[in-house]
Amino acid sequence: MSWRSIGIFDSGVGGLTVLREIIKAMPQEDTIYFGDTARVPYGTKSPETVIRYAHEITSFLVRRDIKLLVVACNTVSAVALNGLKRHFPIPVVGVIEPGAKRAVEVSRSGRIGVIGTAGTIKSSAYSRAIKRLNAQAEVLTRACPLFVPLAEEGWIDNQVARLTAQSYLQDLKEAGVDTLVLGCTHYPLLKPLICETMGPDVTLVDSAEETARSVAEILSRKKLLRPPSEKGNHHYFVSDVPAAFIRVGNRFLGGRLGDVYQVNLDDEREEG
Amino acid sequence: MSWRSIGIFDSGVGGLTVLREIIKAMPQEDTIYFGDTARVPYGTKSPETVIRYAHEITSFLVRRDIKLLVVACNTVSAVALNGLKRHFPIPVVGVIEPGAKRAVEVSRSGRIGVIGTAGTIKSSAYSRAIKRLNAQAEVLTRACPLFVPLAEEGWIDNQVARLTAQSYLQDLKEAGVDTLVLGCTHYPLLKPLICETMGPDVTLVDSAEETARSVAEILSRKKLLRPPSEKGNHHYFVSDVPAAFIRVGNRFLGGRLGDVYQVNLDDEREEG
Incomplete structure (x- = not known):
């Protein structure tokens, strides 16, 4: 049986503290993290712009067949959460x-x-x-x-x-x-x-801790948790060159990041 | 006789310190400032992305018939200056x-x-x-x-x-x-x-001071300086909602900003 991943996104590296808690609480889960490093920070951008970015990134993650989305970004959680819940057919958890x-x-x-x-x-x-x-x-x-x-x-x-x-x-x-x-x-x-x-x-x-706890509860209730005997794999995508993300991200994740891939969401959209 | 403006751009508010020195040195000059507040900061973005943004903004300013362009942003000055000089038929001054x-x-x-x-x-x-x-x-x-x-x-x-x-x-x-x-x-x-x-x-x-000095020298040499008896007007454009730009910008400019207009460069491109 194949298991679907937990999708997590943030405007940059910050959401890695949420990913860290998710890995700590559910080490058996596969995860896909997206950091929008080309467009960070979101906090200074208008709600319309942030909503558009959030939908683009969620589409990217949903195409990779995630079973649950974590919006590990306070700005997006504040302005785009309800829209994402309405638009995508998976559970969506914010940090607020x-x-x-x-x-x-x-x-x-x-x-x-x-x-x-x-x-x-x-x-x-x-x-x-x-x-x-x-x-x-x-x-x-x-x-x-x-x-x-x-x-x-x-x-x-x-x-x-x-x-x-x-x-x-x-x-x-x-x-x-x-x-x-x-x-x-x-x-x-x-x-x-x-x-x-x-x-x-x-x-x-x-x-970050409380969000990980919510994710565990939802997956457990929906019987979507992987067996605890498994060991999760973790994938990282960013929208700009990965060097700075990797340097700062290792400190944030409290450990070594795996491979980090750069993606262009514009190309993805055409392909998708 | 109508006089053309000096165009100045930065990724955000920082370039206002350069504008301040330009106004101090040449109070008779009209200026148009563009702050790319929707996409700030540039420092974390790849050179390709920064070059693309710089060309978009310069096109916007050139359509407003500026007589000289000041790239009041170190990141853009470092990666895009030669390309801008080749591509646009006006003097281009960086801060480096x-x-x-x-x-x-x-x-x-x-x-x-x-x-x-x-x-x-x-x-x-x-x-x-x-x-x-x-x-x-x-x-x-x-x-x-x-x-x-x-x-x-x-x-x-x-x-x-x-x-x-x-x-x-x-x-x-x-x-x-x-x-x-x-x-x-x-x-x-x-x-x-x-x-x-x-x-x-x-x-x-x-x-900032040295850049203003360079601008004055070039305009003087090309006989493009307005008569010192004139009083310059100053226009401000930003790519995201202006509130934060105005709040921080007043401190940076050391005085009151005039009206600040929001523009969408995508729309501009279609219109242009």
């Missing part, structure tokens, strides 16, 4: 809903902090998702634009990273949030530092 | 040559430092340009990836910026460079901090 759900479950006080890129925070996607689950929740948000370049630079525990975290997180800490959602796929790399900055009374919610 | 020329003029020791984005440094474009002018020059380079997000965040004189500058510039300082080229259009915003970090014995070369 799982993180929001977990935050509501673990918060005792209902005061929940959310950090992310400027685009994600401005979209209010996490605030809305949390409020849908608990209308009484109080959501405090903060954009942390320097966290992405710090993570990509590998500056995750030096003094620059520490001062940046203190500056960004001070207000949330003083406001007394008891739960903080890491609303950007790059942030798991900074988790030890964010944890240290917020102190032991604040529970961190890692959207 | 003027900075390299000035560095060779002012350096006494011939030990010249160059800082820029990872892409610019990896391209060795400044090193080659400097060596062409002085084969004996010793060029020391350093990529400073966090400087762009620091400038866009407006963190240009706090402790995070200071420690980042110290970390990036320490080796160049210890190596005893007497001249440092700011090889990225975002870096003029950090000039006071970089100056403080390098100390009074190091001359900073601001590529």
Whole structure:
């Protein structure tokens, strides 16, 4: 019997933190990752543009017969998820809903902090998702634009990273949030530092972990999980030359990437 | 008599530091600025892609009858300048040559430092340009990836910026460079901090200033300068929604931007 893969995409390398959690939770699954490195970042682009890109990439992955799609990108999850669910005949999982759900479950006080890129925070996607689950929740948000370049630079525990975290997180800490959602796929790399900055009374919610948990639940419910005795294969596609993706990606995935192939979505479209 | 405009383009807002110097040097000139905000950044894209984008944007500006083109983007200057010069019948000025020329003029020791984005440094474009002018020059380079997000965040004189500058510039300082080229259009915003970090014995070369000087020389030589009694108008076009461009751009331009229009280069191409 042949098993279908889990498809995962992001605008760049960030989604590899989600892939890492998926591999950790379900090492038997085959995966196909697509990083749109030619068009990264999405956060500064209009919703129309992001929706168009998301449909192109999902078509590419669906042609490779994936059984489930993970949108490992906060920007796409915020603007394109419902459209993708309507348009493609497979389960589609974003990164916002799982993180929001977990935050509501673990918060005792209902005061929940959310950090992310400027685009994600401005979209209010996490605030809305949390409020849908608990209308009484109080959501405090903060954009942390320097966290992405710090993570990509590998500056995750030096003094620059520490001062940046203190500056960004001070207000949330003083406001007394008891739960903080890491609303950007790059942030798991900074988790030890964010944890240290917020102190032991604040529970961190890692959207990457929660998304992997959602994927496992859905595949289990639909009886689409491979037997745990198997060992998964992992394929990587990017839209621009792979060198930078490989260099930064190895740090993000916490291990060695396999082969990374470059594809041109325009050519694919004509062929498809 | 009607006067033609100076055309300027960059992948985003950074080129506004070049525009600022052009307006300072030639306040009588009309300008048209194009920021490719839908596709920023270029530094991570392949040369083929960058060349294609540069030709699209130059065509857009040439249709608006510009008299000279300023490529206010280091990535494009490094890979596409010769192609643009061959293909379009107007003078084309990049940001690398003027900075390299000035560095060779002012350096006494011939030990010249160059800082820029990872892409610019990896391209060795400044090193080659400097060596062409002085084969004996010793060029020391350093990529400073966090400087762009620091400038866009407006963190240009706090402790995070200071420690980042110290970390990036320490080796160049210890190596005893007497001249440092700011090889990225975002870096003029950090000039006071970089100056403080390098100390009074190091001359900073601001590529934006030198590029404006080159433009003035060429227009003067070709008798294309407007009379100094005139007052220039400034138009701005971007390829994605203008909100973020306007917010960050006002800081970069050191003043109020006028109206900013969004254009879709695909539509333009059909129409053109």
